[in-house]
Amino acid sequence: MSKEIISWKQKKIIDSLTPFTLLDFQKTPSVIVWFSQCNMRCSFCYNPEIVLGKANYSFNDIYDFFLSRKNLLKGVVLCGGEPTIHNELYDICKELKSMDYNIKLDTNGLNPRLVKILIDEKLIDFVALDFKGLEYNLKKITKVDKFEEFEKTLDILLKSSIDFEIRTTYHSDIYTLNDIYKMLDFLELKGYKKRYYLQNFISHKSTLGKITSDNKTNLSKVIKSKYSFDIKYRNF
Numbered sequence: 438m439s440k441e442i443i444s445w446k447q448k449k450i451i452d453s454l455t456p457f458t459l460l461d462f463q464k465t466p467s468v469i470v471w472f473s474q475c476n477m478r479c480s481f482c483y484n485p486e487i488v489l490g491k492a493n494y495s496f497n498d499i500y501d502f503f504l505s506r507k508n509l510l511k512g513v514v515l516c517g518g519e520p521t522i523h524n525e526l527y528d529i530c531k532e533l534k535s536m537d538y539n540i541k542l543d544t545n546g547l548n549p550r551l552v553k554i555l556i557d558e559k560l561i562d563f564v565a566l567d568f569k570g571l572e573y574n575l576k577k578i579t580k581v582d583k584f585e586e587f588e589k590t591l592d593i594l595l596k597s598s599i600d601f602e603i604r605t606t607y608h609s610d611i612y613t614l615n616d617i618y619k620m621l622d623f624l625e626l627k628g629y630k631k632r633y634y635l636q637n638f639i640s641h642k643s644t645l646g647k648i649t650s651d652n653k654t655n656l657s658k659v660i661k662s663k664y665s666f667d668i669k670y671r672n673f
Protein backbone atom coordinates (compact mmCIF):
# COMPACT_ATOMS: atom_id res chain seq x y z
CA MET A 438 0.00 0.00 0.00
CA SER A 439 1.46 3.41 -0.94
CA LYS A 440 2.02 5.93 1.83
CA GLU A 441 0.10 9.19 1.57
CA ILE A 442 2.48 12.09 0.96
CA ILE A 443 1.78 14.99 3.29
CA SER A 444 2.91 18.46 2.22
CA TRP A 445 4.61 20.79 4.72
CA LYS A 446 1.39 22.82 4.87
CA GLN A 447 -0.57 19.82 6.11
CA LYS A 448 1.88 18.54 8.69
CA LYS A 449 0.68 19.05 12.26
CA ILE A 450 3.56 20.72 14.09
CA ILE A 451 1.77 23.51 15.98
CA ASP A 452 0.36 23.14 19.46
CA SER A 453 -1.62 26.39 19.69
CA LEU A 454 -1.81 30.13 19.03
CA THR A 455 -2.02 33.06 21.41
CA PRO A 456 -4.03 35.43 19.22
CA PHE A 457 -2.72 38.70 20.67
CA THR A 458 0.16 39.96 22.78
CA LEU A 459 1.97 43.25 23.28
CA LEU A 460 4.48 41.77 25.72
CA ASP A 461 6.62 39.42 23.69
CA PHE A 462 8.03 41.31 20.71
CA GLN A 463 9.15 44.78 21.77
CA LYS A 464 5.57 46.03 22.14
CA THR A 465 4.71 44.99 18.56
CA PRO A 466 1.07 43.76 18.42
CA SER A 467 1.72 40.09 17.74
CA VAL A 468 0.37 36.60 17.63
CA ILE A 469 2.34 33.79 19.28
CA VAL A 470 2.74 30.43 17.53
CA TRP A 471 3.56 27.63 19.95
CA PHE A 472 5.40 24.86 18.11
CA SER A 473 5.05 21.36 19.40
CA GLN A 474 7.96 19.31 20.83
CA CYS A 475 11.53 20.13 21.77
CA ASN A 476 15.02 18.67 21.51
CA MET A 477 15.88 19.59 25.10
CA ARG A 478 14.43 18.38 28.39
CA CYS A 479 14.95 21.14 30.94
CA SER A 480 13.53 20.24 34.33
CA PHE A 481 12.28 23.81 34.87
CA CYS A 482 10.41 23.88 31.52
CA TYR A 483 7.04 25.60 31.93
CA ASN A 484 5.49 23.83 28.93
CA PRO A 485 5.63 20.06 29.44
CA GLU A 486 2.38 19.54 27.54
CA ILE A 487 3.86 21.31 24.49
CA VAL A 488 7.23 19.58 24.71
CA LEU A 489 5.79 16.08 25.15
CA GLY A 490 2.34 16.37 23.62
CA LYS A 491 0.96 15.81 20.15
CA ALA A 492 0.64 18.77 17.79
CA ASN A 493 -2.88 20.04 17.08
CA TYR A 494 -2.55 22.21 13.98
CA SER A 495 -0.88 22.42 10.59
CA PHE A 496 -0.01 25.67 8.79
CA ASN A 497 -3.09 25.15 6.62
CA ASP A 498 -5.22 25.16 9.80
CA ILE A 499 -3.92 28.59 10.90
CA TYR A 500 -3.42 30.21 7.48
CA ASP A 501 -6.81 31.99 7.38
CA PHE A 502 -6.22 33.44 10.82
CA PHE A 503 -2.98 35.09 9.66
CA LEU A 504 -4.56 36.29 6.44
CA SER A 505 -7.46 37.91 8.32
CA ARG A 506 -5.13 39.67 10.83
CA LYS A 507 -2.45 40.90 8.49
CA ASN A 508 -3.56 44.53 8.65
CA LEU A 509 -4.22 44.44 12.40
CA LEU A 510 -1.21 42.61 13.81
CA LYS A 511 2.36 43.46 12.88
CA GLY A 512 4.31 40.62 14.42
CA VAL A 513 4.53 36.88 14.86
CA VAL A 514 6.45 35.24 17.70
CA LEU A 515 7.61 31.71 16.91
CA CYS A 516 8.22 29.76 20.10
CA GLY A 517 7.43 26.43 21.71
CA GLY A 518 8.71 23.83 22.36
CA GLU A 519 11.49 24.46 19.89
CA PRO A 520 10.45 25.86 16.47
CA THR A 521 13.75 25.01 14.73
CA ILE A 522 13.32 21.24 15.07
CA HIS A 523 10.71 21.56 12.30
CA ASN A 524 12.16 22.00 8.81
CA GLU A 525 8.74 23.38 7.80
CA LEU A 526 9.69 26.53 9.71
CA TYR A 527 11.49 27.85 6.63
CA ASP A 528 8.36 27.72 4.45
CA ILE A 529 6.17 29.04 7.26
CA CYS A 530 8.44 32.09 7.65
CA LYS A 531 8.33 32.63 3.88
CA GLU A 532 4.52 32.59 3.89
CA LEU A 533 4.32 34.93 6.88
CA LYS A 534 6.82 37.31 5.29
CA SER A 535 4.75 37.35 2.10
CA MET A 536 1.94 38.70 4.32
CA ASP A 537 4.33 41.38 5.66
CA TYR A 538 4.59 40.14 9.23
CA ASN A 539 7.67 40.91 11.31
CA ILE A 540 8.95 37.68 12.80
CA LYS A 541 10.59 36.99 16.14
CA LEU A 542 12.17 33.58 16.68
CA ASP A 543 12.64 32.16 20.19
CA THR A 544 15.20 29.36 20.07
CA ASN A 545 17.48 27.22 22.20
CA GLY A 546 20.14 27.52 19.49
CA LEU A 547 20.54 23.87 18.56
CA ASN A 548 19.87 24.35 14.84
CA PRO A 549 22.49 26.87 13.65
CA ARG A 550 22.08 25.85 10.00
CA LEU A 551 18.39 26.77 9.88
CA VAL A 552 18.90 29.97 11.90
CA LYS A 553 21.59 31.08 9.42
CA ILE A 554 19.35 30.42 6.42
CA LEU A 555 16.47 32.36 8.02
CA ILE A 556 18.78 35.31 8.74
CA ASP A 557 20.52 35.24 5.34
CA GLU A 558 17.21 35.18 3.50
CA LYS A 559 15.77 37.92 5.76
CA LEU A 560 12.92 35.66 6.85
CA ILE A 561 13.20 36.66 10.53
CA ASP A 562 13.63 40.08 12.16
CA PHE A 563 14.57 39.35 15.76
CA VAL A 564 15.93 36.38 17.72
CA ALA A 565 15.69 35.58 21.42
CA LEU A 566 18.38 33.01 22.19
CA ASP A 567 18.05 30.88 25.33
CA PHE A 568 21.44 30.44 26.99
CA LYS A 569 21.10 27.43 29.26
CA GLY A 570 24.62 26.48 30.11
CA LEU A 571 28.23 25.96 29.10
CA GLU A 572 30.10 22.91 27.90
CA TYR A 573 30.51 21.58 31.45
CA ASN A 574 26.87 21.83 32.57
CA LEU A 575 24.58 22.02 29.50
CA LYS A 576 23.89 18.29 29.52
CA LYS A 577 23.00 18.29 33.22
CA ILE A 578 20.53 21.14 32.67
CA THR A 579 18.96 20.20 29.32
CA LYS A 580 19.75 16.45 28.99
CA VAL A 581 21.56 17.12 25.70
CA ASP A 582 25.26 17.53 25.09
CA LYS A 583 25.17 20.03 22.23
CA PHE A 584 27.05 23.08 23.37
CA GLU A 585 28.89 23.25 20.05
CA GLU A 586 25.61 23.82 18.18
CA PHE A 587 24.55 26.52 20.64
CA GLU A 588 27.89 28.29 20.26
CA LYS A 589 27.61 28.13 16.46
CA THR A 590 24.21 29.82 16.62
CA LEU A 591 25.58 32.49 18.94
CA ASP A 592 28.51 33.11 16.54
CA ILE A 593 26.09 33.40 13.60
CA LEU A 594 24.05 35.98 15.50
CA LEU A 595 27.13 37.91 16.56
CA LYS A 596 28.36 38.11 12.96
CA SER A 597 24.98 39.07 11.52
CA SER A 598 23.24 42.44 11.59
CA ILE A 599 19.97 41.01 12.96
CA ASP A 600 18.82 42.36 16.33
CA PHE A 601 18.77 39.74 19.08
CA GLU A 602 18.82 39.17 22.81
CA ILE A 603 20.14 36.41 25.03
CA ARG A 604 18.31 35.18 28.09
CA THR A 605 18.60 32.65 30.88
CA THR A 606 15.88 31.40 33.20
CA TYR A 607 17.38 31.21 36.67
CA HIS A 608 16.58 28.88 39.56
CA SER A 609 18.90 28.40 42.51
CA ASP A 610 18.37 24.59 42.37
CA ILE A 611 19.83 24.59 38.83
CA TYR A 612 22.53 27.29 38.83
CA THR A 613 25.03 28.41 41.42
CA LEU A 614 26.09 32.03 41.42
CA ASN A 615 29.42 30.82 40.05
CA ASP A 616 27.65 29.15 37.09
CA ILE A 617 25.98 32.46 36.26
CA TYR A 618 29.27 34.36 36.47
CA LYS A 619 30.88 31.80 34.14
CA MET A 620 28.09 32.39 31.62
CA LEU A 621 28.49 36.14 31.90
CA ASP A 622 32.28 35.79 31.46
CA PHE A 623 31.69 33.64 28.37
CA LEU A 624 29.47 36.31 26.78
CA GLU A 625 32.05 38.99 27.60
CA LEU A 626 34.77 36.90 25.92
CA LYS A 627 32.54 36.52 22.87
CA GLY A 628 32.31 40.30 22.64
CA TYR A 629 28.59 40.38 23.32
CA LYS A 630 27.31 43.96 23.59
CA LYS A 631 23.52 43.71 23.57
CA ARG A 632 20.98 42.93 26.29
CA TYR A 633 21.21 39.86 28.50
CA TYR A 634 18.08 38.94 30.44
CA LEU A 635 18.18 36.97 33.66
CA GLN A 636 14.65 35.73 34.17
CA ASN A 637 13.59 34.48 37.54
CA PHE A 638 11.90 31.08 37.57
CA ILE A 639 8.37 31.55 38.83
CA SER A 640 6.49 28.67 40.31
CA HIS A 641 4.06 27.39 37.71
CA LYS A 642 1.28 24.83 37.59
CA SER A 643 3.63 22.11 36.39
CA THR A 644 7.16 21.70 35.04
CA LEU A 645 8.88 19.04 32.97
CA GLY A 646 10.95 17.78 35.90
CA LYS A 647 10.78 18.05 39.65
CA ILE A 648 11.81 21.44 40.91
CA THR A 649 11.01 23.32 44.11
CA SER A 650 8.97 26.49 43.95
CA ASP A 651 11.46 28.17 46.27
CA ASN A 652 14.06 30.26 44.44
CA LYS A 653 16.50 31.29 47.14
CA THR A 654 18.74 33.91 45.57
CA ASN A 655 17.62 37.28 44.25
CA LEU A 656 20.18 37.70 41.49
CA SER A 657 19.25 41.32 40.86
CA LYS A 658 20.65 42.12 44.30
CA VAL A 659 23.86 40.05 44.19
CA ILE A 660 25.30 40.19 40.65
CA LYS A 661 28.15 42.65 40.35
CA SER A 662 28.25 43.86 36.78
CA LYS A 663 31.68 44.37 35.32
CA TYR A 664 30.49 43.55 31.81
CA SER A 665 30.25 45.51 28.59
CA PHE A 666 26.69 44.33 27.94
CA ASP A 667 23.51 45.29 29.72
CA ILE A 668 22.13 42.82 32.27
CA LYS A 669 18.38 43.14 32.73
CA TYR A 670 16.33 41.32 35.34
CA ARG A 671 12.84 39.93 34.84
CA ASN A 672 10.48 38.85 37.59
CA PHE A 673 12.93 39.25 40.51
Ligand code: SF4
Pocket residue numbers: 475476477478479481482483484488517518519545645
Ligand atom coordinates in the same frame (compact mmCIF):
# COMPACT_ATOMS: atom_id res chain seq x y z
S1 SF4 B 1 12.59 25.16 28.55
FE1 SF4 B 1 13.91 23.55 27.67
S2 SF4 B 1 12.52 21.78 27.32
FE2 SF4 B 1 11.23 23.60 27.60
S3 SF4 B 1 10.83 24.37 25.56
FE3 SF4 B 1 12.62 25.50 26.33
S4 SF4 B 1 14.39 24.31 25.62
FE4 SF4 B 1 12.60 22.98 25.41
